[in-house]
Amino acid sequence: MDAFNLLMSGFEIALTWENLLYCLIGVSIGMMVGILPGLGPSAGTALLIPMTFGMDPISAIVMLSGIFYGSMYGGTITTVLVNVPGEAASVITSLDGYPMAKQGRAGVALGISAIGSFIGGTVAIIGVAVVAPQLVKFALAFGPPEFFALIVFGMTMVVGLAGKSIIRGSIAVVLGLVLAMVGMAPGSGVVRFSFGIPHLIDGLNFVTIAMGLFGLSEILLGIEQQMKKPEKPPVVKGLFPSRKELRPSLMSIGRGTGLGFFMGLIPGTSSVVPALMSYSIEKRISKDPKRFGNGAIEGVAGPETANNSFCGGALIPLFLLGIPSSATMAVLLGAFILHGLQPGPTLFVRHPDFVWAVIASMFIGNLLLLFMNLPMAKMWAKVASVPFKLLFPIIIAISIVGTYSISNSLWDVGGLLVFGLLGYFLKKADIPVAPVALMFILGDLMEKSLLQSLALYKGDFFAIFTRPLSGTLLALSVLVITLSIVAGFKSKKDNLVDVEA
Amino acid sequence: MKKLFSFVLVLLLVAGALAACSSQESASSKSTSGESSGTSENDDGKFPNKPINVIVAYDAGGGTDTTARTLQPYLEKELGVPVNVINKPGGSGWVGWTEIANAEPDGYTIGYLNSPNFASGLVNPTMQRGIDLDSFTILANHVADPGAIVIRADEDRFTNFKELIDYAKKHELTTTATGVAGDDHLVTLKLNQKLDTKFRAIQFEGTAESRSSFLGGHVDVLITSVGEAYSMHQNNQLKVVAITAKEKSSFLSDVPTVKEAGFDEIISQSTRGLVAPKGLPEEKVEILQDALEKAINNTEHQKKMKELGTQVLYANGDEYLKLLQQDIEDVKGLKDLLGW
Amino acid sequence: MGNFGVWIGIFILSIACFIFWSSQPLQYYGEYGPGPGLFPTWLSGVLALLSILYIIDCLRKENRISFSNVIPKGKVLFRVLTVVASIVVFILIAPWTGYLIAGIIVTIIMLLPDFKWYSSLAISTIVTFALFFIFKTLLDIPLPVNAFGW
Incomplete structure (x- = not known):
């Protein structure tokens, strides 16, 4: 009950006109930053930190966190409308969000994302407020072996997305893993396949890969299609899911919320993991998995919710341990310190006004986003009806500046082109591109956590299996893989549906 | 809605054009003044x-x-x-x-x-x-930023730097590192080289990751920097036992340097x-x-x-x-x- | 020789072989586990194997993807190439002309086939200046500049 009173006083602070205004500004700037591809949430937040220097700490953090979740939502908009995912988790949203937009249901996709994000975000925030201290133990129980097992489990989920042909799907999976090998090897620091180019020492950039494989290749294919057989832009249909879809989407929002929250507690998890898991759970329990990849609403609702509640859950390790779960969280942490707030278990005791005001403002920010986006979803959806010949040069112009801003160099613009062409040819050869991008992220994490675990146990691989959490996860992975293989052999074509469409 | 949208667009455009023009003007005026005074002479002008x-x-x-x-x-x-x-x-x-x-x-x-x-x-x-x-x-x-050698607050095998080193001479202990031959890794290597300890460094991606593994008990000793550790030390979330600097840090006045703790000087920052x-x-x-x-x-x-x-x-x-x-x-x- | 799938397979195979070859000098097994060479070696090996399987699969009649079906011809090809060319042009000229000129030129290249020259010019100028304003003025991102600083 104590927490409730504190939360109420938090609302009092957050609901002052001044803070409300900063929250609104933050959310709007965040949406703008999110819409510009390449400039993901972390860069967006970091670039705007200087704007907050003269502000009162609470207002500053309120605005910065507004930028943060505003940009996450903005990223969804470009993903759904033009298939340019600006960050890892959006890759999953693109699987079904973009097909929905093609069917004229962009408004529905954006609407359900807004609703899902709101529910996921607020439930996670309530979770933070109520059970935060008890959950720190769970977060810390995740050492390198558990992390390795989690990533392996995630990989088995990607295999489920691999498409209609086992060979083509496997090529995509392995190609993603090979791309992940470029750059400095974990553990030994040996630089692999950099060929003397300093940009490659850290490996390839994910955003470049995603924007090329998805965005640019899609535009190239779109040009061809428009010239061969001009298609009228889809008619924008309503904003709300049909009555038949409402229940399943609410169910997937519920599942996504829980999943995202717990994943958020584990420091170092990429937000792609909860989104990916949510997507495959939805696909697996769906009565008709064939719809996935062709505009299934659950495939948008679940992952989008998971992604947002992931960010809420991630506040627990951030507030209590000062451990950021993602690059964006790290930037927020920097902003905390910059404004004289040291995270730690005593943060709740020393600056209760601050903590609760921020939590309350996140609640308000999510509400603002919902109210801004439901009406705006309709407007955004109209973007999809802009004539393609006018739309695509603009998207490419934005993508060029966006990729440039990743490391402020033309190198990434070149990367956009290379991966765009790669995606274009792969799609023509019926090789799905989503596993390439997802495996690229997971491969890196997998090798790193495996080497850490082995270094901890001096090379004893079986020690990973004997830990309860990691052992369970690995056993589950084996089970999932076996099931997919059995299913694959039983009915070669029916069970593994091509998600690329 | 359409009207509003185009209005905002125009507004953006005008502002953009203005900003661009003004920056062009200032830049070109500067460059012309640079040209007029000549390129090489410009250098000994005013820098x-x-x-x-x-x-x-x-x-x-x-x-x-x-x-x-x-x-x-x-x-x-x-x-x-x-x-x-x-x-x-x-x-x-x-x-x-x-x-x-x-x-x-x-x-x-x-x-x-x-x-x-x-x-x-x-x-x-x-x-x-x-x-x-x-x-x-x-x-x-x-x-x-000097290196900081950190143990958990509830660690019972050793409570100060001397005990830690004595223990590490007999037993293998794991330490954190953030990057091969990065500052944290070098501390572990220097300890092993100079004090004959059996520390084994595990590589992590960054301080956030190494710290959570350390707090979760997966790794024995956290090697980080004073800037990263001092506030958690003050909150008693962890215990900095020594720093690898010439003299004490103003952020951690109660923590000795390696030399002050009675060992050969180790400096890593x-x-x-x-x-x-x-x-x-x-x-x-x-x-x-x-x-x-x-x-x-x-x-x-x-x-x-x-x-x-x-x-x-x-x-x-x-x-x-x-x-x-x-x-x-x-x-x-x-x-x-x-x-x- | 008009089998597109075979050529993609050969392309992937050559990447795999190149990575396999480049990872041979890397240490295969480290003190406590896989060295930097283990994963690249195996992964590129598997990729090579898969691409061979893929080539065989594409040689089967029902899976044949012929070149003429996938590679556009004539005008369509030209449009696809203008997009590719425009990005290449941007990379080549941006360091000299600065973002504003490069951005306008690139957008014009993509617009010209569909619009009159004056509309192309107008649209590309609007888009470029808007982006310049957002990225450079609002977000303070150092876009490429020419000798005059814009």
């Missing part, structure tokens, strides 16, 4: 007379970026021209460092060098890079200092060094840095060069342990 770019080889929002942006206003005041912080992240810093080294040595491009990361990159045989320490004109050091491309004319070096010295030693600046938990350590060009050379020697001396 600096246009904005100076400071390249930071890491992302916006990171430690080096914060350091640079904190110094920015004070440096602007000393130099009398705008100072822009430009992030060139990637390649573990090498993208940015290469950019500094290859810039025009006209004094308008300078940047931050991070050691020992820079030093270990120079020694790492698999790192194919085209620049070396003498690709730079060394200006001044700005901050130094990460430094961030400013450099320019080589071939910068002597008089410009002096102007920049002079401005940096005043800006870094500005009491207001130092106060702000202290709030951030970053220790300012001004060193002039010669001292900073020695520091960098020492770092390179240190890493070379550990080549065997690194397996290079």
Whole structure:
């Protein structure tokens, strides 16, 4: 009950006109930053930190966190409308969000994302407020072996997305893993396949890969299609899911919320993991998995919710341990310190006004986003009806500046082109591109956590299996893989549906 | 809705055009004044007379970026021209460092060098890079963050540095590291080399990851820097048992250095200092060094840095060069342990 | 020789072989586990194997993807190439002309086939200036500049 009173006083602070205004500004700037591809949430937040220097700490953090979740939502908009995912988790949203937009249901996709994000975000925030201290133990129980097992489990989920042909799907999976090998090897620091180019020492950039494989290749294919057989832009249909879809989407929002929250507690998890898991759970329990990849609403609702509640859950390790779960969280942490707030278990005791005001403002920010986006979803959806010949040069112009801003160099613009062409040819050869991008992220994490675990146990691989959490996860992975293989052999074509469409 | 949208677009456009025009004007007026006074003579005119770019080889929002942006206003005041912080992240810093080294040595491009990361990159045989320490004109050091050796608050096998070392001589203990031959890793290696301990470093991606593994009990000892550890030490979330510096840190007055704890001196610190491309004319070096010295030693600046938990350590060009050379020697001396 | 799938397979196979070959000098097994060479070696090996399987699969009649079906011809090909060319042009000229000029030129290249020259010019100018304003003025991102600083 104590927490409730504190939360109420938090609302009092957050609901002052001044803070409300900063929250609104933050959310709007965040949406703008999110819409510009390449400039993901972390860069967006970091670039705007200087704007907050003269502000009162609470207002500053309120605005910065507004930028943060505003940009996450903005990223969804470009993903759904033009298939340019600006960050890892959006890759999953693109699987079904973009097909929905093609069917004229962009408004529905954006609407359900807004609703899902709101529910996921607020439930996670309530979770933070109520059970935060008890959950720190769970977060810390995740050492390198558990992390390795989690990533392996995630990989088995990607295999489920691999498409209609086992060979083509496997090529995509392995190609993603090979791309992940470029750059400095974990553990030994040996630089692999950099060929003397300093940009490659850290490996390839994910955003470049995603924007090329998805965005640019899609535009190239779109040009061809428009010239061969001009298609009228889809008619924008309503904003709300049909009555038949409402229940399943609410169910997937519920599942996504829980999943995202717990994943958020584990420091170092990429937000792609909860989104990916949510997507495959939805696909697996769906009565008709064939719809996935062709505009299934659950495939948008679940992952989008998971992604947002992931960010809420991630506040627990951030507030209590000062451990950021993602690059964006790290930037927020920097902003905390910059404004004289040291995270730690005593943060709740020393600056209760601050903590609760921020939590309350996140609640308000999510509400603002919902109210801004439901009406705006309709407007955004109209973007999809802009004539393609006018739309695509603009998207490419934005993508060029966006990729440039990743490391402020033309190198990434070149990367956009290379991966765009790669995606274009792969799609023509019926090789799905989503596993390439997802495996690229997971491969890196997998090798790193495996080497850490082995270094901890001096090379004893079986020690990973004997830990309860990691052992369970690995056993589950084996089970999932076996099931997919059995299913694959039983009915070669029916069970593994091509998600690329 | 459509009307509103187009209105906003037009507004953006007008503002954009205005901003662009004004920047064009100021830039072109400057460039014409530069031309009129001639190109080479312009140099001995007044330096600096246009904005100076400071390249930071890491992302916006990171430690080096914060350091640079904190110094920015004070440096602007000393130099009398705008100072822009430009992030060139990637390649573990090498993208940015290469950019500094290859810039025009006209004094308008300078940047931050991070050691020992820079030093270990120079020694790492698999790192194919085209620049070396003498690709730079060394200006001044700005901050130094000593290494901190940390144990858990509830650790019962050892409670201070001496007990830790005695224990580690007999038993294997795991330590954290963030990057091969990075500052944290070098602390572990130096301990093993000088004190004959059996620490085994596990590589993590960054401090956030290494700290959570340490707090969760997966790794025995956390090696980090004073700036990263002092607030948690004050909160009793963990215990810093020693620091690897010449003298005590002002942030941790209750923690001894390795030498004070009764062992051979071990010094390991990460430094961030400013450099320019080589071939910068002597008089410009002096102007920049002079401005940096005043800006870094500005009491207001130092106060702000202290709030951030970053220790300012001004060193002039010669001292900073020695520091960098020492770092390179240190890493070379550990080549065997690194397996290079 | 008009089998597109075979050529993609050969392309992937050559990447795999190149990575396999480049990872041979890397240490295969480290002190406590896989060295930097283990994963690249195996992964590129598997990729090579898969690409061979893929080539065989594409040689079967029902899976044959012929070149003429996938590679556009004539005008369509030209449009696809203009997009590719425009990005290449941007990379080549941006360091000299600065973002504003490069951005306008690139957008014009993509617009010209569909619009009159004056509308192309107007649209590309609007888009470029808007982006310049957002990225450079609002977000302070150092876009490429020419000798005059814009």
